[in-house]
Amino acid sequence: MRHALRVLLLIVAFGIVLLGAFAQSVSGFGFALVAVPLLATVIDPRTAVVVTALTNIWLTVVAATRDHRHVRWRMTGVLTAAALVGVPIGLLVLVTLPERLLSALIAVVVLGCVVLVWSGARLRTGAVGIGAVGVLVGVLTAATGTNGPPLVAAFHSLGYDPRTFRATLAAVFSSAGLMALAGFALAGRIDAEVLRLSLAALPAVPLGWWLGNLVFDRIAPAVFRRIVLVGLLGSAGAALAAVAA
Template structure:
């Protein structure tokens, strides 16, 4: 993929906006980046650009929490299932079926935004975790491998475990980090990783981190609930548009 001035500008603006969303809400960088870039370039190329800034921001989020060891022991089955599901499901992104992967990504965005806008907070009883965690991890991995988006259904599930705020942010960082590494491994295994995009992906770290900094400032001045609501509405509209490409 040729790194034209238009593409470099689009990537910089997209990752700044995605970082801003992450700075305000604690998540959303891969969702925004894949949603916007997937509408401009192929989902496979977008996923290749996503990997480095996503990895850097997620590792930072993972290591900044208070209970890595406890979370790793509690969620290791889910993380293993995410790893296996992502590597296995990456065949969809690697296939080059652009219309199918774009529409699948749109469906994930619609499902995520609709659920987050309207659903009540779920609560998972502790007795269900041993079998539910690997199931959710496997589904998340399949979705990640097919679309490059890490959030569904991992985010709603982790929110339903009753973790405190800091542990939840760290658990999300753990899930996103495993998903990023697994997606890179899956694309490499299938010979679909676009090495030419590594330099541009590395450059995207700067606007992503600047966006996170700006998002933290916005979080102090604007209600996160209002920002989150309009972000999800925009995501829903974008998802519907991407889904429609399968039929037109």
């Protein structure tokens, strides 16, 4: 019975990562917003954050490399430097916050993401504004894994087209994700259970990306925005259900 439940958990993790990779491929972000709250309904939230980070890093690195000609590298460098300040703060939150409070934080962050994107908010894109976004990205990457929406708001303000938007997001996610993974390793959060779940779910990443690319190449900008919003609403609902359970 225990073995059957473990196999079922691996299958569920595969399906969740597949959905997250599909969302990331179509919208440029969304992997963690989909995967973290859904995984947190079947495993503890700390493990959900780390498993998501381990599976997502391959996706973002490959995406940034593949679309490197569309990446705004100067912007990526500024955001990465600022994220380096935020990652230790986020790691402290992940390690010290009780599990239920961490689940609640994930739910609140996801809901905030929904409001931010739904409202079409624009952020100041001067040096101070971009620096603040970078720090917030670092905190969210390590604490909840749900780091996309501040970047979405900033890049919408800069008027990036969908391909530049997706490529630059992937580049920032890659650098912030690698920093967070180093922190997880130093904090002892990458254990046998995390590695088992990550390895089982990893094949879902290229499959989800391939499926998403089939949609991405045929999508209009207005539909692109609606897909982002629907994905955020779904992940927010899952996060709330996990906290209420």
